[in-house]
Amino acid sequence: MLGGFFGRKAPQLVDxxxxxxxxxxxxxxxxxxxxxxxxxxxxxxxVQLETSGLLTIGSEPTxxxxxxxxxLESFECPARVVWSRQEDSGARKFHSGLTFVPSTxxxxxxxxxxxxxxxTRSETDLNTLLDQALRIDPELERSYANLSTNNYSQYSxxxxxxxxxxxxxxxxxxxxxxxxxxxxxxGPVPHPGVYMPLxxxxxxxxxxxxxxxxxxxxxxxxxxxxxxxxxxxxxxxMEPASDETIVGLYSTATSPATRRLELGTEIEYKHYxxxxxxxxxxxxxxxxxxxPKI
Amino acid sequence: xxxxxxxxxxxxxxxxIVSPEEVSALTVVLRKMGYSLPEVICLxxxxxxxxxxEAPPLMLDHLFETREEQKKALEALMTICFxxxxxxxxxxxxxxxxxxxxxxxxxxxxxxxxxxMKAGKSC
Numbered sequence: 001m002l003g004g005f006f007g008r009k010a011p012q013l014v015d016x017x018x019x020x021x022x023x024x025x026x027x028x029x030x031x032x033x034x035x036x037x038x039x040x041x042x043x044x045x046x047v048q049l050e051t052s053g054l055l056t057i058g059s060e061p062t063x064x065x066x067x068x069x070x071x072l073e074s075f076e077c078p079a080r081v082v083w084s085r086q087e088d089s090g091a092r093k094f095h096s097g098l099t100f101v102p103s104t105x106x107x108x109x110x111x112x113x114x115x116x117x118x119x120t121r122s123e124t125d126l127n128t129l130l131d132q133a134l135r136i137d138p139e140l141e142r143s144y145a146n147l148s149t150n151n152y153s154q155y156s157x158x159x160x161x162x163x164x165x166x167x168x169x170x171x172x173x174x175x176x177x178x179x180x181x182x183x184x185x186x187g188p189v190p191h192p193g194v195y196m197p198l199x200x201x202x203x204x205x206x207x208x209x210x211x212x213x214x215x216x217x218x219x220x221x222x223x224x225x226x227x228x229x230x231x232x233x234x235x236x237x238m239e240p241a242s243d244e245t246i247v248g249l250y251s252t253a254t255s256p257a258t259r260r261l262e263l264g265t266e267i268e269y270k271h272y273x274x275x276x277x278x279x280x281x282x283x284x285x286x287x288x289x290x291x292p293k294i
Numbered sequence: 295x296x297x298x299x300x301x302x303x304x305x306x307x308x309x310x311i312v313s314p315e316e317v318s319a320l321t322v323v324l325r326k327m328g329y330s331l332p333e334v335i336c337l338x339x340x341x342x343x344x345x346x347x348e349a350p351p352l353m354l355d356h357l358f359e360t361r362e363e364q365k366k367a368l369e370a371l372m373t374i375c376f377x378x379x380x381x382x383x384x385x386x387x388x389x390x391x392x393x394x395x396x397x398x399x400x401x402x403x404x405x406x407x408x409x410x411m412k413a414g415k416s417c
Contacts, residue, residue, distance in 0.1 A: 022395055023395055023397050024356075024364070024395045024396060024397075025397065026360065026361060038359065066361075118397075193343045194312060194317065194338055194339065194342040194343045195314065195317065196317060196321065196334075196335060196338050196339070197314070197317065197318050197321065198331075198335075200331070218331070218332075220331055223331075225330060225331045225332045226332060227332045227335060227336075249335060251339045251343050252343060253343055253344060270339065270343070272339075289336070289339060289340060290332075290335065290336055290339060291332075291336055292330065292332035292333045292335075292336050293332075
């Protein structure tokens with residue numbers, strides 16, 4: 001359970017006083033470089049800190065731990081620097097090991113309390129935490145009904161029909177099929193591409209003959225955005241495309257058109273289809289991966 | 295690509311299924327992070343149209359210095375998690391380490407979950 005809780009490794013024993021827990025907390029101190037550090041691990045007897053500078057071995061900074069949580073209040077405790085080193089040459093990351101040197105009963109009690117809370121926390125896991133959250137508000141139970149079950153609706157979309165792989169900007173009517181759909185398929189198709197929901201209109205386009213780059217202007221509210229399609233091999237626009245709202249963009253690397261174009265080349269093409277409500281194809285583009293700028 | 299964005303895509307792929315709800319939630323989260331529409335389209339296209347190469351999970355709590363930043367990152371991840379209405383075991387595994395190292399209480403986790411659910415509903 002401990003290993004599961006901390007994800008990657010079980011706590012390591014560091015001394016007779018208890019175990020060391022990987023926990024990330026902010027620590028403040030006037031004696032620390034930049035006046036602060038972050039715990040890398042913490043035990044009842046000491047702490048490993050990451051700071052922006054080396055600490056002086058033997059010095060005794062007073063550390064203020066910020067717990068920001070219910071079970072523990074922030075508290076201060078003096079600690080002695082046992083070792084300190086730069087973690088990566090060039091990086092401003094320094095790790096130091098410090099031993100707590102509590103001088104008052106209150107400091108000792110706080111350390112003991114902290115160790116107990118960390119211990120308790122190490123014996124639970126995320127599901128338990130979520131269960132605890134349920135008890136905070138039992139009305140939420142329904143929303144957890146599917147916890148730990150994987151009932152995603154499978155995304156699957158048919159491949160776009162093969163548009164003619166010619167580099168024309170003619171207003172040939174884009175095929176109304178296929179229609180990217182989130183739920184119209186019987187079985188999952190492995191990674192057929194991605195369908196991105198949009199709500200834009202086509203503002204216009206420009207074509208750079210020399211670089212074969214297509215620039216598409218798409219309007220979203222009052223703003224017009226640019227999308228660039230380098231090495232564009234196909235551009236088909238359905239005539240009323242500019243009047244219709246584009247509700248999504250389907251992208252795949254495995255359409256018949258891309259496969260045909262990729263034959264004998266190293267270039268990887270993508271087939272994009274901007275679609276209207278109902279899945280009607282408005283604009284078809286085959287190019288290398290689109291870019292937000294050139 | 296920044297660490298959080300990388301983690302968001304890792305989260306979406308954690309169960310090898312990219313659901314439409316996750317794509318919608320990711321779009322909203324990325325726009326809130328300040329990415330323009332074309333940038334979001336290109337990020338989604340680049341990272342979701344094909345499964346990614348194996349990559350080690352990111353230590354998000356090491357990427358973000360302050361607890362508030364860590365919480366924001368976790369909330370973004372949970373928005374993706376809960377976008378389908380449920381959270382899968384692979385996704386639990388993905389955020390478990392982060393939740394635990396942050397030492398969240400059940401109350402804090404519940405608050406983040408509620409925020410994430412609200413954000414998810416608006417997607």
